[in-house]
Amino acid sequence: MAILLDRRQHGRGPERTSGPRRAVQSVLRSVPLLPAVALLAVFLLGPILYSLYGSLTDRSLTGPAAANPQFVGLENYTDLFSSPVFWSSLVLTLVFVVGSALIGQNVLGMALALLLQAASRPVRSVVSTIVVVAWVLPEIVAAFALYAFFSGTGTLNIALGWLGLEGTSWLIVLPILAVTLANVWRGTAFSMMVYSAALAEVPPEITEAAEIDGASGPQRFFRITLPMIRRAISTNLMLITLQTLGVFTLIWVMTGGGPGTSSATLPVLAYQQAFKFAQVGYGTAIATVTLVIGGLFAIIYIRVLKPEVD
Amino acid sequence: MRTKRPLVLVTVVAVALGLTACGSGDSDSGSPDAAGDSTITVAYQKTDSSTQQDALMQKSKAEFEAANPGTTIELTPINAQEDGYFTKLALMNGSPETAPDVIYEDTFQVRADAAAGFLAPIDDYLADWADWDQFYDGAKEAGLGDDGKTYGVSMGTDTRGIYFNKQIFEQAGLPTDWQPTTWEDVLDAARAVKEAVPDVIPLNIFGSKAQGEAASMQGFEMLMYGTDDTLYDADAAKWITGSQGFVDSLGVYDTIAKEGLGPDLQDALDPNLPNRVSDELLPQGKLAIAVNGSWVPGGWMTGGVPWPEWEDVMGMAKMPTQDGQDPGATSMSGGWLLSVGANADDPAKAFDFIAQTLNKENTFKYDTEASQIAVRKDVATDPAYLAFNPSFEFFSSLVDVTHFRPATPDYSQISSNIQVATESVITGQATPEQAAKTYDDALTQIVGDDGVQASS
Numbered sequence: 001m002a003i004l005l006d007r008r009q010h011g012r013g014p015e016r017t018s019g020p021r022r023a024v025q026s027v028l029r030s031v032p033l034l035p036a037v038a039l040l041a042v043f044l045l046g047p048i049l050y051s052l053y054g055s056l057t058d059r060s061l062t063g064p065a066a067a068n069p070q071f072v073g074l075e076n077y078t079d080l081f082s083s084p085v086f087w088s089s090l091v092l093t094l095v096f097v098v099g100s101a102l103i104g105q106n107v108l109g110m111a112l113a114l115l116l117q118a119a120s121r122p123v124r125s126v127v128s129t130i131v132v133v134a135w136v137l138p139e140i141v142a143a144f145a146l147y148a149f150f151s152g153t154g155t156l157n158i159a160l161g162w163l164g165l166e167g168t169s170w171l172i173v174l175p176i177l178a179v180t181l182a183n184v185w186r187g188t189a190f191s192m193m194v195y196s197a198a199l200a201e202v203p204p205e206i207t208e209a210a211e212i213d214g215a216s217g218p219q220r221f222f223r224i225t226l227p228m229i230r231r232a233i234s235t236n237l238m239l240i241t242l243q244t245l246g247v248f249t250l251i252w253v254m255t256g257g258g259p260g261t262s263s264a265t266l267p268v269l270a271y272q273q274a275f276k277f278a279q280v281g282y283g284t285a286i287a288t289v290t291l292v293i294g295g296l297f298a299i300i301y302i303r304v305l306k307p308e309v310d
Numbered sequence: 311m312r313t314k315r316p317l318v319l320v321t322v323v324a325v326a327l328g329l330t331a332c333g334s335g336d337s338d339s340g341s342p343d344a345a346g347d348s349t350i351t352v353a354y355q356k357t358d359s360s361t362q363q364d365a366l367m368q369k370s371k372a373e374f375e376a377a378n379p380g381t382t383i384e385l386t387p388i389n390a391q392e393d394g395y396f397t398k399l400a401l402m403n404g405s406p407e408t409a410p411d412v413i414y415e416d417t418f419q420v421r422a423d424a425a426a427g428f429l430a431p432i433d434d435y436l437a438d439w440a441d442w443d444q445f446y447d448g449a450k451e452a453g454l455g456d457d458g459k460t461y462g463v464s465m466g467t468d469t470r471g472i473y474f475n476k477q478i479f480e481q482a483g484l485p486t487d488w489q490p491t492t493w494e495d496v497l498d499a500a501r502a503v504k505e506a507v508p509d510v511i512p513l514n515i516f517g518s519k520a521q522g523e524a525a526s527m528q529g530f531e532m533l534m535y536g537t538d539d540t541l542y543d544a545d546a547a548k549w550i551t552g553s554q555g556f557v558d559s560l561g562v563y564d565t566i567a568k569e570g571l572g573p574d575l576q577d578a579l580d581p582n583l584p585n586r587v588s589d590e591l592l593p594q595g596k597l598a599i600a601v602n603g604s605w606v607p608g609g610w611m612t613g614g615v616p617w618p619e620w621e622d623v624m625g626m627a628k629m630p631t632q633d634g635q636d637p638g639a640t641s642m643s644g645g646w647l648l649s650v651g652a653n654a655d656d657p658a659k660a661f662d663f664i665a666q667t668l669n670k671e672n673t674f675k676y677d678t679e680a681s682q683i684a685v686r687k688d689v690a691t692d693p694a695y696l697a698f699n700p701s702f703e704f705f706s707s708l709v710d711v712t713h714f715r716p717a718t719p720d721y722s723q724i725s726s727n728i729q730v731a732t733e734s735v736i737t738g739q740a741t742p743e744q745a746a747k748t749y750d751d752a753l754t755q756i757v758g759d760d761g762v763q764a765s766s
Contacts, residue, residue, distance in 0.1 A: 060426075060723075061397065061401075061404075062396075062400050062425075062428070062722065063425050063723070064425040065426075066400070066425075066427070067425065067426050067427040152574070152576045169574070169575065172576055172579075256519075256520055256581065258518075258519070258579050258733070258737070259575060259579055259733070259737035259739075260733055260734050260737040261739075262737070272519075275397045275401075276522075276726065277727075278722060278726075
């Protein structure tokens, strides 16, 4: 939202002035930003740099390395990249992000938004209330609810039993699928709301004009609607990707990253290494890698969807 | 281009917000700063099935405050399973502001925490404490740090063995005075139970990361120390890689998993399994054979889940060695200590509190209620102590064959990798050989090439 506002302010035609006066003016104009920049530097950049430094040490929760952490250079990273657990965790993370955020939440959220747009008012309010409930629940509550749903004696298996089907222990047999579905359930409401708002902004006369010109439904959607809400898509994708990349509670409560390491995404792996196996430096290195991956996703979205181009 | 900057900013904020979900960073949980020198903070573990520490601390707090007017004992019970307790304790110790003055500490953590500078040496205070002579030498050594100084006073020790349900054994046609002599005997009994009484879990040996040290000590090491190999060569000060005993021990987990002799995977990986075994599965007759610690009957006698019938239902057997090799049985011993925190405002007073908490009367109360093997001579030889719990005699007899964990500062990290190995075997992610190889690699990474030697 901040981006859109920002654009509009600039779009209202700033007076072009020239030369040094303009430079002075722009410096003066950025003065009110200083407190925000200072706060970001202290509370955001500082911790990031500190964690970057921490990932270059052998800092540990206990033992000699807790009292005197040594600088070990890139050792944590070479250990990490030569560890098969890290690579499987990276793949799991990508599966989780692509499956639950990019495909699940995003596509389902868009589909729900489109359907609700066409739906009658009572249907719309009932459906959106139901969907939003998952978003309203605190993450820990949602995680317990989903654990109860997927666990061996849980709701899902009981329901399958009514249909004469035999369930399985989903959290053991298909842990990554279970947590992916759980995250779809929990996060779809957010995409739905973003897209509902964006669709409402599309002027109906443009779609009507296209309709008169003989464009089919899918054509209207892909050539008119999608390009017009591109910025909302970009913002939404970015937010849900980064949010999903950081999902910890949901997975930790449902599977603990297990069985073994078969649902240990990078945040879970980082937590285990740092706080369970006491290797804080190594865990910080994993967190840093996660940060870089989030940055890569962000750059891709900015480049591909070009939200700044009209 | 103008809009790009805010967008990047949003990105950075979102990434950072996402990552805070990892729970990184020391939260300022724990006790508030001790107000002056008149408050002593005490950190200890409290769970549903181990309320005895809490009872001991409450009693001692009342006594100490009555004897020392103006001093407040601030109890900080930490509600967590063993693994979570260590993490929380380490985080509390991460800052002098939150570090407790008196710490309830597992013996295997003492060296690591002393090396980390969390604990204060207490030799000077012990020299003036008459009761210290009452402690057995083994108990005194349990509190030693790498530097040879003493960092804790032992509350009691424990041994481990096999519990079996005599009623289930009768149904399966097994003797109620059962004493296996090899691992295969144990597995055969489990197979017989599975055959005859299919709705109970035949055998439980802890093996999941989620169960923390219980999986290493009550689980894997009960097997490993019954082989011809060992984890650590104390004379050479080197950890052993590539031992057959390690693979064979994992092989038992593999057999249990493959033949379905253990709890199903969902239960086997449950972090609460140790509590459920003692509070639920054994008392309700849902588990036939359990390898577990000597403290378990304490919960049935004085803990949160009373089970007076246990004396008639439960049998106890020694854990056999792999093929019955000498000495025929094995056990593991640990125990907990009370230590003075390195950041204590008044370490002398903190020690006084420990001395009073572990005087004869209180040690007797704790060792009987928590089903500990007493390490104070005056308690261990007290007829009232021996008469209190019928399992004391059996578990005390295991002292002859017991082992202690390798006392090195990095044991806790290595122990975590043992749990990784057992869990990867019970989940079928690795064969025993593969899991042993992964352990060897992790071990070498922790202690370095100089710290390991290949099994001979």
